[in-house]
Amino acid sequence: MKATLHNGREGSASHNERSWKDDKSGRDIIAGPWTKWSEGQSLKQAEIKAYETLFGKHNKETNENYKKKRHPEKVRTIRQIYTGKKTRPLEQIIQIGDKNDHPKPEVFKACVEDFLKRTEKELRERVPDHTARVVLLSASIHYDETVPHAHLDYAFIGKDKNGNRTP
Numbered sequence: 001m002k003a004t005l006h007n008g009r010e011g012s013a014s015h016n017e018r019s020w021k022d023d024k025s026g027r028d029i030i031a032g033p034w035t036k037w038s039e040g041q042s043l044k045q046a047e048i049k050a051y052e053t054l055f056g057k058h059n060k061e062t063n064e065n066y067k068k069k070r071h072p073e074k075v076r077t078i079r080q081i082y083t084g085k086k087t088r089p090l091e092q093i094i095q096i097g098d099k100n101d102h103p104k105p106e107v108f109k110a111c112v113e114d115f116l117k118r119t120e121k122e123l124r125e126r127v128p129d130h131t132a133r134v135v136l137l138s139a140s141i142h143y144d145e146t147v148p149h150a151h152l153d154y155a156f157i158g159k160d161k162n163g164n165r166t167p
Helices: 043-068 077-083 105-126
Strands: 003-008 029-033 090-096 135-140 151-157
Touching: 003 151, 043 077, 043 135, 043 151, 105 135, 105 151
Parallel strands: none
Antiparallel strands: 003 090, 029 135, 090 151, 135 151
């Protein structure tokens, strides 16, 4: 059995949680430390709120500077940053096996949780201030499609000259 990993910025938070309220949906949603996800709130709303927490201060200061310099066309909302081609979350899709041979859902979930723990540990060892550079927004495990797979959404973080987080 082989494992596959795909990275891209074309993911959809709506797809990742499309039936989370339905007990028969076959989903597990694991919210990341920046995503304060709760029932009644969509995963997309929670991720946008996480972007507000992460990048709101920088965005506000940047927008104020654009207004002062008479460039209101450059002003962006957090939603625009969240959906921007270069600033949207990176989605990583993990799958083990294929439609004919794959692990049971509980085994796959344990593998994903182990992957997340190992990734966090490795980042901590290699890049001591990694939480200043990349954060897990959410993980959504799908069991209701042909092969169990997980969607992991990450936000990458830079710093501006004032020390504010930037997307």
